[in-house]
Amino acid sequence: MFKILEAEVLADKTYKMVVEAPNVAHACEPGQFLIVRADEESERIALTICDYDREKETVTIVFQTIGESSYKIAEKKAGDSFIDVVGPLGNPAEYVNEPIEEVRKRHYLLVGGGLGTAPVYPQAKWLKEHGVDVDVIIGTRNHDTLIMEQEMIDAVGEEHVFVTTDDGSYKRHGMVTAVIEDLVKNEGRKYDRCVSIGPMIMMKFCVKMTRELGIPTIVSMNPIMVDGTGMCGACRLVVGDEVRFACVDGPEFDGFKVDFDSAMKRMKLYKSEEGRRLLAYQEGSTHHGGCGNCG
Amino acid sequence: MAIEVDMMKKVPVAEQDPLVRARNFDEVCLGYKEEEARAESTRCLQCKNPKCVEGCPVRIDIPGFIEKLKEGDNAGAYEIISEASSLPAVCGRVCPQETQCEGNCIRGIKGEAVSIGKLERFAADWAREHGINPVKKTSGNGRKVAVIGAGPSGLTCAGDLARMGYEVTIFEALHKAGGVLVYGIPEFRLPKDEVVAREIENVKALGVEIKTDYIIGRSETIDELMEDQGFEAVYIASGAGLPMFMHIPGEQALGVYSANEYLTRANLMKAYREDYDTPINKGQKTVVVGGGNVAMDAARTALRLGSDVTIVYRRSEKELPARAEEVHHAKEEGIRFALLTNPVEILEDEEGLVKGIRVIKMELGEPDASGRRRPVEIEGSEYEIECDTVIMALGTTPNPLISSTTDNLETNKRKCIVADEENGATSRPGVFAGGDCATGAATVILAMGAGRKAARGIDDYLNGRQ
Numbered sequence: 001m002f003k004i005l006e007a008e009v010l011a012d013k014t015y016k017m018v019v020e021a022p023n024v025a026h027a028c029e030p031g032q033f034l035i036v037r038a039d040e041e042s043e044r045i046a047l048t049i050c051d052y053d054r055e056k057e058t059v060t061i062v063f064q065t066i067g068e069s070s071y072k073i074a075e076k077k078a079g080d081s082f083i084d085v086v087g088p089l090g091n092p093a094e095y096v097n098e099p100i101e102e103v104r105k106r107h108y109l110l111v112g113g114g115l116g117t118a119p120v121y122p123q124a125k126w127l128k129e130h131g132v133d134v135d136v137i138i139g140t141r142n143h144d145t146l147i148m149e150q151e152m153i154d155a156v157g158e159e160h161v162f163v164t165t166d167d168g169s170y171k172r173h174g175m176v177t178a179v180i181e182d183l184v185k186n187e188g189r190k191y192d193r194c195v196s197i198g199p200m201i202m203m204k205f206c207v208k209m210t211r212e213l214g215i216p217t218i219v220s221m222n223p224i225m226v227d228g229t230g231m232c233g234a235c236r237l238v239v240g241d242e243v244r245f246a247c248v249d250g251p252e253f254d255g256f257k258v259d260f261d262s263a264m265k266r267m268k269l270y271k272s273e274e275g276r277r278l279l280a281y282q283e284g285s286t287h288h289g290g291c292g293n294c295g
Numbered sequence: 296m297a298i299e300v301d302m303m304k305k306v307p308v309a310e311q312d313p314l315v316r317a318r319n320f321d322e323v324c325l326g327y328k329e330e331e332a333r334a335e336s337t338r339c340l341q342c343k344n345p346k347c348v349e350g351c352p353v354r355i356d357i358p359g360f361i362e363k364l365k366e367g368d369n370a371g372a373y374e375i376i377s378e379a380s381s382l383p384a385v386c387g388r389v390c391p392q393e394t395q396c397e398g399n400c401i402r403g404i405k406g407e408a409v410s411i412g413k414l415e416r417f418a419a420d421w422a423r424e425h426g427i428n429p430v431k432k433t434s435g436n437g438r439k440v441a442v443i444g445a446g447p448s449g450l451t452c453a454g455d456l457a458r459m460g461y462e463v464t465i466f467e468a469l470h471k472a473g474g475v476l477v478y479g480i481p482e483f484r485l486p487k488d489e490v491v492a493r494e495i496e497n498v499k500a501l502g503v504e505i506k507t508d509y510i511i512g513r514s515e516t517i518d519e520l521m522e523d524q525g526f527e528a529v530y531i532a533s534g535a536g537l538p539m540f541m542h543i544p545g546e547q548a549l550g551v552y553s554a555n556e557y558l559t560r561a562n563l564m565k566a567y568r569e570d571y572d573t574p575i576n577k578g579q580k581t582v583v584v585g586g587g588n589v590a591m592d593a594a595r596t597a598l599r600l601g602s603d604v605t606i607v608y609r610r611s612e613k614e615l616p617a618r619a620e621e622v623h624h625a626k627e628e629g630i631r632f633a634l635l636t637n638p639v640e641i642l643e644d645e646e647g648l649v650k651g652i653r654v655i656k657m658e659l660g661e662p663d664a665s666g667r668r669r670p671v672e673i674e675g676s677e678y679e680i681e682c683d684t685v686i687m688a689l690g691t692t693p694n695p696l697i698s699s700t701t702d703n704l705e706t707n708k709r710k711c712i713v714a715d716e717e718n719g720a721t722s723r724p725g726v727f728a729g730g731d732c733a734t735g736a737a738t739v740i741l742a743m744g745a746g747r748k749a750a751r752g753i754d755d756y757l758n759g760r761q
Contacts, residue, residue, distance in 0.1 A: 026515050231478070
């Protein structure tokens, strides 16, 4: 069992937990993820590693509720436990294993969209701690859905953090792509690498922009997964002309080569069934099919 | 009532009615009752030079245990089997006996072979039902060995090493021990709680520790296990790995599964049970591509989830690699076979959902490298099969996790770990490997045989005999 030490609500349907997981905490690096199972009947849910503490042997996860199993994870309180936490999974970010002198020659632009802000955080922190120049863009729907702004500012400095909201309710107004364009074209900033993590549609458009600007871009893919260890093949993606697996070949890939359209299509597969199961779980014995017409 | 035995024929075994079982996940074969097992045991000729044993990858003393059954000493029979096999209730159910022990049976020359698999199963089930635990804990020698993967190969190796006195830890990546026995082979062929879990408990009773949720290659490397954690030897039995696809148009469509994914959802994650959260696409019409045991398992699982099922296989019936019993059961249950047929494209609708599969008829040409006649396309014979789900059961490629994180571990051109067939030794001293990660996808019993040989290889290595 894996004990939950802290649990807090960050925003609507968005949660943060600190969990005891020595095997993950000892070894994880920016770019990797883990899998949680709330209880015996739950699915294996792939989640972002948002932070880790090697001494305390803890990891921090940030997630949103989508289906029944993630809802069960969210229902847990500090002091409760998960039946399974396994990781780290996937490969570390490419710079982790590169000679640090090479990495320091580059200027990094990190782009986090919505929940994607959470996995961007350990990357920003790692790069800053290793003396690498880094700017961070956080994109979110509105002020209420914004997460981790202060942590990001503490990690890389206020002048390097750019927040934008879709509705203009906080700081900049508009999509992350507009901020990228503004920083490069109007403020004359130069970037040698972009790391973009967020909803697939955001990453797709982000890559469109960075391609125009000539900035090589890494994206972190989060397709449907089952085992997450290189066995089931559910997380397959088309990258270049090849079939690649996010769990063992990724999750980070060359954004210029990822076929986002087919990846987005595959995400739809279980939407309706997951929704129905979530409804049945929330409504318990009062659930007769969810139509609202019974009785 | 005594059972009349026709010496030329196997004593028949009870099975669930095909039409009933096609709608449930309960075990298909009900196994011999005691008097049936006793009757079948009289068919064994007790050969002085038993060919059946030669056909068994773990060399069970087959005439020996059958003689015990004949004498009515079921516990004695189980004891003999247990000396050679850690998982007899599993093997009695899933071994391809017709190409191993039973394939060599002298009785089989004129009539039907002795039903060795069913007798093995009977002895193992009887022992379990009577609470007989085969194993005595040996006093430890204090030397630590790590095993990577709690599938059939790892469990066998760990069990054998523990019997020799080693302190064995198995590291398992998934949340449950058993490997393919829990994620791959379906409940209706191999019950998980009664059979698999119990046999794993028997291995643990030998003193083997199993750490689940533990990924070697990520949490720790092989080198760290040996340098920091004091393991003197490591046996890698990490299994087959990632599914292969055909690289035909439409493979990314919604409703195309690998058999690994489909079976993992159904078996390990228990998608067929209402009380589990796991979603699975319960198709109306399913096409399974492939002809091995995994294809049969996927097809019969889809059938039980309520789908109409067609198996598409590019060679003829004779070349089907699946166990004869699985093919027979699949047919009985109403699964259709489109043989000498190969997919060329998966068709999808505007939403991206599978709506059919375009296939082409094949004929057999000259034998290829595998010795089987190579299927050749018949020009102009393409047609479409309507379906909403396609399951690809085409085999696997090795998981790169361990080979890519272990220096100087030699792999071959298929990316399998190179291991000595006799003792499992790899290019790294102290590191052994076997099962699917070394051979590519094969059978449970071959993986167990490799685990057994590696246990002896490790013992020799650690005692300077090699």
